[in-house]
Amino acid sequence: MSKEVVLTVAGSDSGGGAGIQADLKTFQSLGVFGTSAITAVTAQNTSRVMDVKSLEGDFVSSQIDAVANDMNITALKTGMLANEENVHIVSKKITQYNFSWCVIDPVLVATSGDVLLTQRALETVKEQLVPKCDIITPNLPETEILTGIKINGYNDIEKAAMMLRGQGAGSVLIKGGHGKGEAVDYLFYDQGMIKLTATRIGVGSLHGTGCTLSAAICAYLGQGYELISSVDKAKKYITKAIKNSFVVGEGSRVLSH
Numbered sequence: 001m002s003k004e005v006v007l008t009v010a011g012s013d014s015g016g017g018a019g020i021q022a023d024l025k026t027f028q029s030l031g032v033f034g035t036s037a038i039t040a041v042t043a044q045n046t047s048r049v050m051d052v053k054s055l056e057g058d059f060v061s062s063q064i065d066a067v068a069n070d071m072n073i074t075a076l077k078t079g080m081l082a083n084e085e086n087v088h089i090v091s092k093k094i095t096q097y098n099f100s101w102c103v104i105d106p107v108l109v110a111t112s113g114d115v116l117l118t119q120r121a122l123e124t125v126k127e128q129l130v131p132k133c134d135i136i137t138p139n140l141p142e143t144e145i146l147t148g149i150k151i152n153g154y155n156d157i158e159k160a161a162m163m164l165r166g167q168g169a170g171s172v173l174i175k176g177g178h179g180k181g182e183a184v185d186y187l188f189y190d191q192g193m194i195k196l197t198a199t200r201i202g203v204g205s206l207h208g209t210g211c212t213l214s215a216a217i218c219a220y221l222g223q224g225y226e227l228i229s230s231v232d233k234a235k236k237y238i239t240k241a242i243k244n245s246f247v248v249g250e251g252s253r254v255l256s257h
């Protein structure tokens with residue numbers, strides 16, 4: 001038996017609901033072999049982030065080298081990159097190894113409001129990662145910060161997506177998890193736009209939804225599905241994971257991977 005190998009470059013969440021832990025659970029559940037390069041370690045639970053330690057750039061670099069020189073990585077995703085140096089390294093490694101698929105989840109702040117990427121690093125994401133990704137998956141607040149466009153409705157969503165595609169992103173998935181009404185995501189790609197709609201599940205605050213969705217997209221791309229079916233299948237996976245979410249601590253619910 002063989003399995004496709006995928007890689008997540010992200011931060012560790014000691015609470016197990018988001019970050020590397022959510023990514024690896026998603027990979028396992030969707031049948032790909034998950035590998036990881038850890039950029040930062042957070043002391044975190046379902047309520048908040050208590051402490052963060054970023055790992056040295058050289059060490060992030062050698063984790064990616066260790067994996068990529070040994071295995072055939074069919075898709076990569078990024079999550080929390082923490083600082084400018086890590087963003088720069090990931091950009092360099094994407095060029096060096098020419099991974100077939102790159103999914104960028106531009107993690108800026110945690111659900112709890114804690115900052116997971118510095119302001120300077122944000123500029124480097126725009127300059128170096130946006131142009132190299134096959135898909136970027138911002139939520140509404142991240143879309144506003146990345147583009148400077150205040151989102152008040154669909155026209156603004158479209159304008160922001162066009163701006164990111166104009167900067168070189170292959171496709172853009174703008175997630176509506178933070179909106180009201182149905183949970184609608186918009187996928188902008190080279191042939192137009194697809195609206196992905198799911199009933200909003202009224203379970204209250206959730207932890208790890210963004211990480212899990214981007215990991216699922218990465219897993220499906222790594223298995224050979226086309227972009228649109230990967231996003232569509234990932235949306236179905238996250239909806240089910242939210243429906244079956246449960247309580248493990250005093251804060252947000254966690255997903256059933």
Ligand SMILES: Nc1ncnc2c1ncn2[C@@H]1O[C@H](COP(=O)(O)OP(=O)(O)OP(=O)(O)O)[C@@H](O)[C@H]1O
Pocket residue numbers: 018109110111138139140175176177178183184185198199200201202203206207208209210211213235238239242
């Ligand atoms: N209550 C909900 N019911 C159904 N789908 C949801 C709900 N909340 C989020 N989603 C879906 O989950 C996916 C992730 O979206 P979300 O906007 O929550 O990402 P995120 O803000 O990056 O996540 P995180 O809060 O982990 O940083 C999207 O497909 C979104 O539509």
Ligand SMILES: Cc1ncc(CO)c(N)n1
Pocket residue numbers: 010011012013018019020042044079080107109110111116207208209210211
């Ligand atoms: C490590 C980590 N990555 C991403 C998120 C965003 O949900 C988080 N809370 N923690």
